[in-house]
Amino acid sequence: MLTLLNLLSSIALLVWGTHIVRTGILRVYGSQLRRMLSHSLDNRLLAFSSGIGVTALVQSSNATALLTTSFVAQGLMALAPALAIMLGADVGTALMARVLTLDLSWLSPLLIFLGVIFFLSRKQTRAGQLGRVAIGLGLIILALELIVSSATPITESRGIKVLFASLTGDLLLDALVGALFALITYSSLAAVLLTATLAGAGLISLPVAIGLVIGANIGSGILAFLNASMQNAAGRRVALGSLLYKLLGLLLVMPLLRPMVDWMDGLALSPQGMVIGFHLVYNGLRCTLLLPTVGPMARLCTWLLPERQVDNGVARPRHLDRSALGTPSLALANAVRETLRIGDLVEQMLTHLLEVLRHGETAPGKEIRRLDDDVDALYSAVKLYLAQVPRDELGDHDSRRWAEIIELAVNLEQAGDIIERMLGKLQNQKTAQRHSFSDSGLEELSSLHAQLMSNLRLGLSVFLSGDRESARRLLREKRSFRARERRLAHAHVHRLHRQVVQSIETSSLHLELIADMKRLNSLFCSSAYAVLEAGETGALHAGEDNDPAEATISLADDDAVARPPGRTA
The missing domain is CATH 1.20.58.220 (Phosphate transport system protein phou homolog 2; domain 2)
Known part of the structure; x- marks a missing residue:
């Protein structure tokens, strides 16, 4: 029980560190990031790149989704470039997962030490908020180390081995479990890193890990859609389009799963490295191939979620998200x-x-x-x-x-x-x-x-x-x-x-x-x-x-x- 509690607390620390980084970056550079997104309207490649850059900075595709849906809901951005930004956000998440798996153990105490000094001494200044970001990055790296150490005793548990042994590589079942991982951890990044850790410990096979990664992507789409539930129809269309793109990626990869696994087994990489590498390649290829379709997807989402005019007397605020x-x-x-x-x-x-x-x-x-x-x-x-x-x-x-x-x-x-x-x-x-x-x-x-x-x-x-x-x-x-x-x-x-x-x-x-x-x-x-x-x-x-x-x-x-x-x- 204590081992499971340690693992859950490590995951919670990872989510909390991601939250601190996201809020700190948005407080310091929030207006610049909003300007970067709002100016990426005419060029799909520029919008795609903006999604990658913003997500890499705030460490969360959910934060990028929040900004983008807010712009669309307020009429500041069309749906098609917003969907391009969301595709870029998926690539940005994959890039950060790759960066955070590097050996950065020496960096964690340094970032936390310097971050606390700057945050407490200059709290109301930009330097203080950047110190907050440093604390968050240090907590993320520390949480990843704790997840690895907490998952090690789990591999010795017979019951857990039996539980994960029930995942035999059925892509749909594995994707469902991966989506639940993302919903529980409230972060697709945390779910992917946890999956990589389990694969590195030998607790799950490579086909199962790939299914969990694809499911984690779908879970992040579900999270974005739930977060946008209070927005108007225009804002919800962004989250719906992003979710449909993730489901479409699942359909595209299903016939290729077995030959891809056989090819990856021949690579001289660790299981953890193969999971992270697949996540990066999968998101990169999927989003690049689907980028030209943002126009038709925007029309489909508009058809699925039409605008409904509601007139109930006194005006209601439109922009107070x-x-x-x-x-x-x-x-x-x-x-x-x-x-x-x-x-x-x-x-x-x-x-x-x-x-x-x-x-x-x-x-x-x-x-x-x-x-x-x-x-x-x-x-x-x-x-x-x-x-x-x-x-x-x-x-x-x-x-x-x-x-x-x-x-x-x-x-x-x-x-x-x-x-x-x-x-x-x-x-x-x-x-x-x-x-x-x-x-x-x-x-x-x-x-x-x-x-x-x-x-x-x-x-x-x-x-x-x-x-x-x-x-x-x-x-x-x-x-x-x-x-x-x-x-x-x-x-x-x-x-x-x-x-x-x-x-x-x-x-x-x-x-x-x-x-x-x-x-x-x-x-x-x-x-x-x-x-x-x-x-x-x-x-x-x-x-x-x-x-x-x-x-x-x-x-x-x-x-x-x-x-x-x-x-x-």
């Missing part, structure tokens, strides 16, 4: 996309508000209220999602980005509430009291509304790009808006002086709408302050314990402070 929370850079990128989606909803609300302003129709008003419910729902989702991101593991840049995202989300939610209140004022004055604006007043409000829409779009662009020149332009537009707002307020007072009846009847509403637009403009332009302050001081002035709403006001000038209704500058 909870499986990405362990990778802060990826989680922040998801939150950025969802926050920009909130900005799009606010823009739609403003568009419908103009229709109500000009024509007094009821349908746009209903749409505004529905969109405000969507804004509130998505804001809550983004806020809760960001709350789950481990802030103590964020670097300086990611920490600033976290604050910028929550600030903009708060601002957009407040903007949605202001627009809904503006709708209520309009419907009360124009519908209940049957009052209408003068032609001049309506034209002035429309022109101010157009500038407000333009500033919203520019503010979202500044938030996304972080461009300082665009941020300065946004601040100039803000000052221009404030000057126009004053001119329009004075023009309205001038019409009152001329006793224009419509202006007198709608005076309070007219001035309140101008003031509301001014508050909206301040909220839309606040992203410029975050960009400029980050460039000048290297950090935002919002403390970690401050309320996001307070941080919002601290980044804007006194225009963000609401004035009582009817007051103007």
Whole structure:
């Protein structure tokens, strides 16, 4: 029993070391890896190579599958290049299995020693995260040594010999057991290395080991499909295509198994070396031969998993992938996309508000209220999602980005509430009291509304790009808006002086709408302050314990402070 427990704990240590390496690499180079994958769209060979490189870095094809399915689910990548990346990930896993079987026993204590020193002394820096990666690599090498030593007593167990003797080389049965190995260890890499160790100890024959290796590949495909179960149909298609490719590889190798085993028996290699070599050659040939078929496979997966439109009222987040929370850079990128989606909803609300302003129709008003419910729902989702991101593991840049995202989300939610209140004022004055604006007043409000829409779009662009020149332009537009707002307020007072009846009847509403637009403009332009302050001081002035709403006001000038209704500058 103790021997089996030692073996299981060694496997667990191998899986844990792989997890540490994967998360450490993604935290340090997550954005670069995402960029590498997202730019590999036009060339299948480039996408294939990117899959190999990323998997070799993060030590896990499951991590590559997570990134790729997330891109496809968010509409950032087409299905065909994503399948090419997944084929490359299979080759990357085989390469790492070959590297990790080398005699690296001297490297394990060195990596763990240096990794702990760097990680504990410089935890929040890039060097500290690279120390985390070194710890993971050291644990992987150590775990492989422990697996070998733990498997040795198993070969002396009569019951275990009988159990593995039941595997007589039936490829389908062996593949099923190999898939179970991969599911239990949560890693095809761990399953292949365990199989190589068992073969080297003489516990299983070469045909059985080959079947287990092929099954481990299929198990990794099943794992990827299970991990993608919470994604939309587009994301699940990537995992489905990868799984179908692995099953197709099983069908291709079945008629060649016996002559291949006879040929391999004549090689002057150890059983362990033959298992690892077969894994590398099998994945390399399979993925290279199937690479030209990614287009037809993409069409097949699209046919098997069609997109289903679900309309259940309030909008649901599309980009907040909870499986990405362990990778802060990826989680922040998801939150950025969802926050920009909130900005799009606010823009739609403003568009419908103009229709109500000009024509007094009821349908746009209903749409505004529905969109405000969507804004509130998505804001809550983004806020809760960001709350789950481990802030103590964020670097300086990611920490600033976290604050910028929550600030903009708060601002957009407040903007949605202001627009809904503006709708209520309009419907009360124009519908209940049957009052209408003068032609001049309506034209002035429309022109101010157009500038407000333009500033919203520019503010979202500044938030996304972080461009300082665009941020300065946004601040100039803000000052221009404030000057126009004053001119329009004075023009309205001038019409009152001329006793224009419509202006007198709608005076309070007219001035309140101008003031509301001014508050909206301040909220839309606040992203410029975050960009400029980050460039000048290297950090935002919002403390970690401050309320996001307070941080919002601290980044804007006194225009963000609401004035009582009817007051103007």
